[in-house]
Structures are given as C-alpha cells and as structure tokens.
Amino acid sequence: MNDDPNAFTLGPLQAGPPCCEPQPVIQVRNLSLRYNRQAALDNVSLDIYKGCITALIGPSGCGKTSFLSAINRMTDLIPGCSIDGRILVDNQDIHHPQCDVQALRRRIGMVFQKPAPFPLSIRRNIALPLNEHGTTQKTEVTAITETVLRDVGLWDEVCDRLDVSALSLSGGQQQRLCIARALALNPEILLMDEPCSALDPIASGVVEDLICSLQGRYTIVIVTHNLAQARRIANYAAFFWVKDQAGQLVEFGRCRHIFESPRDELTAAYVNGARG
C-alpha cells in the first residue's frame, strides 16, 4: 500500500516499546470529503499505526472531525456527505460493498467531545450496546461491565450504585463511562473527538491519564485543540490546515518531530503559536 508518492510514511524506528512499532492498521489514501458542494478534505493520505496514539491537530474547520468520522463510516449518516479515495482497515477497504458497517463500528469505537451517556442507569449504559451486538448472557454482561469500569478507573467510584442514572455522574465520570461503553465492545481502534474539551482541568487530567493507559492495547486517534495535551500523550501527530478552501494534511510524523523539528514552516508557526 505504500506505492503512493503522496502517502506520508516513516522509515524504520529505533528499537522502542511495542506501541511505537510502525505497523499501519489504518491506511488512508487520497481521501477527499465533501458536504454537498463544499470540500472539507482534499487528497489526504496517512497511515495510522497499531497500538499508538495519533493526534490530529490544526485550526477549527480544517477537517479533523470529518477525517475521524470517515474512518468508521459515521459520515454515511450525514446527508450530502460524499467521499473519494480509499480507507483500508487491516487491509480491508471499508467502502467495499461487502463491508459490514455494523462490524466495522464495533471494531472502531468512538468517543465524542461532550460526554453523551444514555439517559439510563450506569449498568444499562454498558449492557445496552453489548445486548445490541448479541452479548445477552447476564453473567457475561456483568463481568464485562466490571472489567471496563475498572479499566477506566470508575469501578470503585460507582460499584455500589450501578443502578442510578448515568446522568447523576460528574462530567468527567460521564466521559469515562462513555469510554467504558466503547471498550465494552472490545474494539481495536478508538476514535476520540476532543474527549477532554468539555471537562474541567482536573477531570480532563484524569481522562488524559486514562487515554495514556490505553496506549498499546488500542490504536487511538484523537482530535485535540490542546497542543500541550497532544504533545504529552501522542506518539504521532498529523497537522491539518485549510488550503484552497479545503482541509489538507500538511505534515505527519513522530510527535516529537512535529513539535520540536517540523519540516514545514506552517507546522512550525502553528505549534509555536504564531499561526492558528
């Protein structure tokens, strides 16, 4: 898949933790995305590496959310949205007519900017998606519920009140519940759209630590406006910018390189705060 001269690919890395081995799991090639006649992304090619955290950065309107939503075909749900180009997940073309979109979304979970638990009990928030995806045995659902609530550090806080409304939790707890809900389906990839931006600094720090703790077990693609956060948590960063009225990928690379020695002047200006 690396025959495309427009693709951003990296050479072999130094020996490092397994999460940093550059093994592409999502390969985006020449992705262009439109909302009716308005272009939102133009000819974006990018590899996302297995087990790593990749941050999508860039100013408002440069197409970060559109890019994220295209990866699990959430963009199918937006009237007027059309896509050109190819997205491969584990070498499977997600736009192939035989692609099972429900299975794709099970493999690729999504967490949104604003915590959006279902207006149900904490327990039902985890059980409902499991039931919908065919896991109905009570003992199994109970075991998964405890596992994922522990994974997000919520179990000790809620284990004695699993039947209260999820809406009674704090914003940070709600967001961790939403991450637990996504993890319950045992995804390989997590897409996160500004998961901390609606939270206060303390809750944001807790969710940020949680995201770091998931690194290696999951491939994570995160949109963030918080450059310090991207720098703290991501292995790779992709910098988008609006050129000719459409979002384009300016530069992709190891996070350290993007922030400390970017190749592109625009990237340097953005990460140094001179532009954007």
Ligand SMILES: Nc1ncnc2c1ncn2[C@@H]1O[C@H](COP(=O)(O)OP(=O)(O)OP(=O)(O)O)[C@@H](O)[C@H]1O
């Ligand atoms: N559902 C939609 N219908 C029409 N245009 C849209 C839709 N969603 C996004 N757009 C447009 O597509 C472009 C890219 O938007 P997108 O939300 O992907 O950018 P973004 O970088 O994530 O922005 P932000 O950081 O503000 O969330 C913008 O011009 C936006 O107005």
